[in-house]
Amino acid sequence: MDLRIPYFWTSTINDWKHLLQEDRYKDIIIQSLQWLVNNKMIAVYGFTIMPNHVHLIWEQLQMNGKEYPKNSFQKFTAHKFQKSLRSRNPGLIEIFKHQIIDRNFLFWQRDPLAIKIIGRDMAIQKLDYIHHNPLQMHWKLVTDPVKYKYSSAYYYETGIDEFNILTHYIDRF
Numbered sequence: 001m002d003l004r005i006p007y008f009w010t011s012t013i014n015d016w017k018h019l020l021q022e023d024r025y026k027d028i029i030i031q032s033l034q035w036l037v038n039n040k041m042i043a044v045y046g047f048t049i050m051p052n053h054v055h056l057i058w059e060q061l062q063m064n065g066k067e068y069p070k071n072s073f074q075k076f077t078a079h080k081f082q083k084s085l086r087s088r089n090p091g092l093i094e095i096f097k098h099q100i101i102d103r104n105f106l107f108w109q110r111d112p113l114a115i116k117i118i119g120r121d122m123a124i125q126k127l128d129y130i131h132h133n134p135l136q137m138h139w140k141l142v143t144d145p146v147k148y149k150y151s152s153a154y155y156y157e158t159g160i161d162e163f164n165i166l167t168h169y170i171d172r173f
Contacts, residue, residue: 045169046126120170131153
């Protein structure tokens with residue numbers, strides 16, 4: 001992923017585990033996005049946090065030291081997931097244990113999907129997709145996308161950004 005180019009980005013929990021089922025883990029993702037937005041490292045145009053993956057329409061604006069914001073996002077969230085699991089559910093942390101050179105646990109699958117957004121029509125299509133993701137038959141998390149808390153659908157319907165992380169896509173595309 002390049003800086004200053006918007007992407008439709010999907011990152012999945014390792015082995016498609018439903019780690020993000022509980023709100024406390026979704027909140028960790030929100031915290032990371034808030035920090036990156038507040039420090040002007042990213043712009044978020046849309047999102048949804050599903051039980052085992054995250055969809056974002058975002059743009060990396062600047063590096064976090066020597067690190068891309070996407071790497072900071074995954075590192076921060078993995079660290080917080082590990083800390084939370086150790087204190088709240090130590091048995092569950094074992095399913096994320098891996099013997100990798102640079103880490104003992106693997107929460108995010110490697111190589112997230114990153115597709116460049118090449119215009120307003122594509123941005124709208126991807127926003128529609130992520131906003132309707134919680135309604136899919138195999139999820140059935142809500143019956144109205146606006147009612148799903150961990151999504152930008154409410155913002156695009158009401159103009160209220162509950163998490164203070166969003167930039168309207170019209171401001172970019």
